[in-house]
Structures are given as C-alpha cells and as structure tokens.
Amino acid sequence: MASLIPCPHCGTRPRQEFSVRGDATPVRPAPMAADEVWNDYMHVRANPRGRIREHWQHIAGCRRWLVVERDNFTHEVFSVSDASLEQGGAR
Amino acid sequence: MRYSAFSIFKQALAGNLGWKPAWREPQPKPHYDVIIVGGGGHGLATAYYLAKEFGVRNIAVVEKGYLGSGNVGRNTTIVRSNYMLPGNEPFYEFSLKLWEGLEQELNYNVMLSQRGIISLYHNDSQRDHYTRRGNAMMMEGVAAEQLDRDTLKKMLPFLNFDHARFPIIGGLLQKRAGTARHDAVAWGFARGADRLGVDLIQNCEVTGIRRESGVVTGVETTKGFIGCNKLALAAAGNTSRVGEMAGLKLPIESHVLQAFVTEGLKPCIDHVITYGAGHFYISQSDKGGLVFGAEIDGYSSYAQRGNLATAEHVMEEGVTMIPGLSRVRVLRAWGGVMDMSMDGSPIIDRTPIDNLYLNCGWCYGGFKATPASGFCFAYLIAKGESHHVARALRLDRFERGFPIDEAGVGTQPNLH
Numbered sequence: 001m002a003s004l005i006p007c008p009h010c011g012t013r014p015r016q017e018f019s020v021r022g023d024a025t026p027v028r029p030a031p032m033a034a035d036e037v038w039n040d041y042m043h044v045r046a047n048p049r050g051r052i053r054e055h056w057q058h059i060a061g062c063r064r065w066l067v068v069e070r071d072n073f074t075h076e077v078f079s080v081s082d083a084s085l086e087q088g089g090a091r
Numbered sequence: 092m093r094y095s096a097f098s099i100f101k102q103a104l105a106g107n108l109g110w111k112p113a114w115r116e117p118q119p120k121p122h123y124d125v126i127i128v129g130g131g132g133h134g135l136a137t138a139y140y141l142a143k144e145f146g147v148r149n150i151a152v153v154e155k156g157y158l159g160s161g162n163v164g165r166n167t168t169i170v171r172s173n174y175m176l177p178g179n180e181p182f183y184e185f186s187l188k189l190w191e192g193l194e195q196e197l198n199y200n201v202m203l204s205q206r207g208i209i210s211l212y213h214n215d216s217q218r219d220h221y222t223r224r225g226n227a228m229m230m231e232g233v234a235a236e237q238l239d240r241d242t243l244k245k246m247l248p249f250l251n252f253d254h255a256r257f258p259i260i261g262g263l264l265q266k267r268a269g270t271a272r273h274d275a276v277a278w279g280f281a282r283g284a285d286r287l288g289v290d291l292i293q294n295c296e297v298t299g300i301r302r303e304s305g306v307v308t309g310v311e312t313t314k315g316f317i318g319c320n321k322l323a324l325a326a327a328g329n330t331s332r333v334g335e336m337a338g339l340k341l342p343i344e345s346h347v348l349q350a351f352v353t354e355g356l357k358p359c360i361d362h363v364i365t366y367g368a369g370h371f372y373i374s375q376s377d378k379g380g381l382v383f384g385a386e387i388d389g390y391s392s393y394a395q396r397g398n399l400a401t402a403e404h405v406m407e408e409g410v411t412m413i414p415g416l417s418r419v420r421v422l423r424a425w426g427g428v429m430d431m432s433m434d435g436s437p438i439i440d441r442t443p444i445d446n447l448y449l450n451c452g453w454c455y456g457g458f459k460a461t462p463a464s465g466f467c468f469a470y471l472i473a474k475g476e477s478h479h480v481a482r483a484l485r486l487d488r489f490e491r492g493f494p495i496d497e498a499g500v501g502t503q504p505n506l507h
Binding site: 046 | 329332345391392394398489502
C-alpha cells in the first residue's frame with residue numbers, strides 16, 4: 001500500500017491516518033433479494049490483481065468514507081473520492 | 092539415494108562428490124492422470140500422499156517459479172493444533188500427528204522442534220476464553236495446560252508481566268506444538284514425491300485451463316498444453332486468479348502478511364509465545380534469530396511486501412510484550428500473499444466442475460496444515476469424497492450457513 005493517500009477533503013496525508021474496510025465493489029442488495037444475491041454480496045469476491053476499488057475511512061482527519069482506486073500489486077493510487085458521491089456504492 | 096548417518100559418513104570419505112540432486116528436472120509429458128497447480132508445501136504434499144497412500148503414479152506438479160517459492164518459505168514456521176471449533180481441531184490435530192512422524196516418513200530432516208506454544212492472556216474474560224479453548228482441545232483428545240502467572244514468571248522471566256494496560260495473568264500451553272524448518276518441509280515432500288515418480292515441473296506458469304463439455308481436459312502453460320484427467324489447484328495466494336481461468340467465483344481475498352527476523356542471539360526464547368493483547372507471535376530459530384510477526388496489513392494486496400505502518404505496529408507489540416526486544420536489531424522483513432477466506436478457515440473441496448479440485452483459503456495458518464492438507468486433498472482427489480477430518484472445510488459452507496469462524500468476526504476477510 002502506498003504511504004500517502006490524497007484525501008479529497010484534507011489533501012495528501014500519511015496512510016496511518018486512514019483505516020481500511022475492504023472491497024468497494026459489492027453493492028448491498030435489497031433486503032428481500034434472493035439468497036443467491038445475498039450470498040454473492042456477503043461471500044464472493046472477484047479479487048483481481050491490478051486495479052481495484054476499496055473503502056477507506058479518514059479516521060484521523062475528516063472521518064469521511066472514501067473510495068480509493070489503486071493497484072494492489074504496484075500500490076499506485078489512481079484516484080480517491082468521497083464514497084457518498086459514488087453511484088450505488090455509497091453507505 | 093537414502094539419507095542416513097552412514098551415507099553422510101560414506102560421502103564425506105569420498106569428498107562429498109557423490110551426492111545426487113534431490114529431485115529430477117523433467118520436461119512435461121503430454122498427459123497426466125493428475126496435475127497439481129502449485130509447487131508449494133501443500134501441492135508437493137498432495138503429490139507425495141497421492142503417490143504414496145493412494146497409488147496414483149502418473150502425477151505432475153506445475154509451479155510458476157521454483158519449488159517452495161511462495162508462502163511455504165515465507166511463514167514463521169509455527170506448528171500447532173490449539174484450535175477451538177469442531178470443524179478445525181481434529182484436522183489440525185491430524186496434521187500435528189503427521190508432523191510427528193514426518194522426518195521418518197520422508198527420510199528428511201525437517202527439524203521439527205516440539206518446544207511448546209504459550210498463548211498469553213491479560214484479563215479475566217480472556218482467561219475464560221482460553222480455558223474454553225483448552226477444554227475444547229481436550230474434548231478432541233489434545234493435551235492443553237493452563238499456566239498461572241507465577242509459573243510463567245519462572246519460565247519466561249523476560250516478559251512484561253506488570254504492564255499497566257495489559258498485565259500478563261496466565262497462559263495456555265500446548266506442549267506438542269513447536270516449529271519446523273519451513274524450506275526443508277517443501278524440499279522433503281518434493282524429494283519424496285520425485286522418488287515416487289511424480290514430475291515436478293518448475294518455471295511453468297499455468298496461463299489457462301482448457302475445458303470441454305463441462306470438464307477440464309488440461310492446462311495451458313508457458314511450456315505448452317498439458318492434458319490431465321483430474322486437475323487440483325493448490326495455488327494459495329493466487330487462488331482467485333487461477334480459479335478465474337476455470338470460471339470459479341470464490342470466497343477469497345488476497346492480503347499481505349509480513350514477517351521479521353532479528354540478528355542471531357544466544358538461546359533466550361525457548362518456546363513459541365503469542366501475545367493475547369495483540370496478535371504478536373515469536374520464536375527463536377536454530378540459527379538464533381528471533382522470528383516474529385503479527386496480523387495482516389489489512390488491505391487487498393498481491394505484492395509480497397508490506398507497509399511500514401504495519402511493521403511499526405508489529406515492533407510496538409513485540410516491545411510491549413518483551414521490553415528487551417527494543418535492544419535487538421531486525422535483520423530482514425518480508426511479506427507473503429495470503430488467501431484470506433470469509434471465515435478465516437480453509438477450503439479443501441470439489442468444485443462445480445467435476446474433475447477440478449480446490450485447496451485454498453489458508454489465511455495465515457497454512458504452514459502447520461501442510462501434511463494434513465496434502466493428505467486430505469489427495470484423499471479427496473483419489474476417492475472423490477472428503478476425508479473425515481476435513482469434511483467441514485467445504486466450499487459451499489458459506490451459502491449453506493456453516494462458516495468455521497474461530498475469531499468470531501464475521502465475513503470480513505481482513506479481520507481474521
């Protein structure tokens with residue numbers, strides 16, 4: 001993981017200020033969605049090598065939930081955006 | 092060539108010129124009965140037990156790097172069976188029993204050292220939890236012992252017993268646990284498998300899995316197409332990538348775990364010690380270096396290197412537990428890519444494709460499981476059904492609602 005993360009609200013900050021939740025791709029299904037849909041959301045991960053989207057929280061800064069788009073092999077960070085601006089991926 | 096005291100003596104007299112390579116370097120044949128993807132501890136153990144116990148002789152292990160280049164050479168070498176849940180404990184105890192006979196079995200010194208593992212605890216509820224775990228172990232016939240603070244003070248005087256936040260009030264001991272020389276385990280299984288006729292094909296990366304009418308017919312590799320009747324995946328760390336070639340969607344995320352070793356010291360830590368206040372574990376290697384590690388970095392990673400923030404955290408945990416560690420210099424740090432499953436427990440199972448078998452999800456507990464994983468995976472491949480100690484390690488346990496969650500943290504792979 002890169003040592004610096006550019007927070008869209010606070011600017012570039014050390015990685016220690018951030019806390020990771022996990023994969024930002026799965027979208028929470030509707031409460032009464034089929035079991036298979038819930039299983040996919042809860043348990044199944046694409047887990048690609050390369051470009052991924054991940055949820056991080058800037059816990060020692062603005063405390064906003066962020067979507068970090070980065071490479072999980074080279075650790076390059078491509079973009080960081082506020083999770084509430086994401087289509088569907090927001091919580 | 093069988094290794095013995097006599098063979099060492101004989102070769103020494105002959106100037107050590109007569110040693111043969113421990114395994115052949117064959118070119119792939121066009122077709123095998125079983126191909127195992129992944130020449131690490133688990134893949135090699137699977138090949139060995141398939142040939143030895145289940146009479147399958149026409150086997151290849153294909154490895155993209157060199158044998159044992161993955162996590163079998165990157166772990167902290169701890170061997171133990173102090174698990175709690177019924178789905179896990181019999182499996183790991185079976186593994187420990189195989190470890191205890193492994194050197195004779197393989198005719199190879201894996202330097203198993205049953206020095207005991209002590210899991211420290213720091214408050215009443217943690218003591219209750221470890222008492223429960225010890226009781227669960229004894230229910231499965233595995234010895235466990237509670238050590239009180241005074242006993243621990245005599246055994247491990249260097250610990251920080253009176254830390255204001257995390258005083259040490261006791262520990263759970265499994266005497267039969269210990270460490271093993273990790274590379275030797277891979278080499279021992281490789282040599283054993285090779286002697287039984289298994290082709291170990293190195294520098295041969297699988298690039299595709301060929302399927303016809305719903306079954307696997309072989310693998311595309313950097314050394315060309317190799318056909319097979321059955322395909323077995325033991326590619327932990329890269330399971331999702333290999334699985335994707337067969338269209339599998341898996342409950343796995345790849346994460347990085349770091350490990351560290353210090354400069355060599357005189358013997359000072361006689362056991363494997365784990366810290367209950369964090370996730371720190373430490374032991375001393377036969378060369379004298381202190382080998383230690385803690386939890387995973389916590390973010391998705393396929394890189395075999397970790398983040399400095401986690402390294403710092405690990406050092407802080409170590410110094411909190413053993414203040415004297417602050418004077419020791421760290422020599423090396425490295426990382427390995429872990430298959431983190433959704434409940435922290437592994438998978439040894441069939442897949443929706445009839446002749447494709449899966450061994451994955453070892454999180455960071457795969458090393459101790461090496462012999463049992465190989466044995467049970469070989470059993471599954473040969474007989475088409477799960478070995479009785481591995482029958483809970485099913486791929487479909489998540490959707491059926493039977494996870495094996497030792498830590499009790501739910502479906503968060505980075506928290507296991």
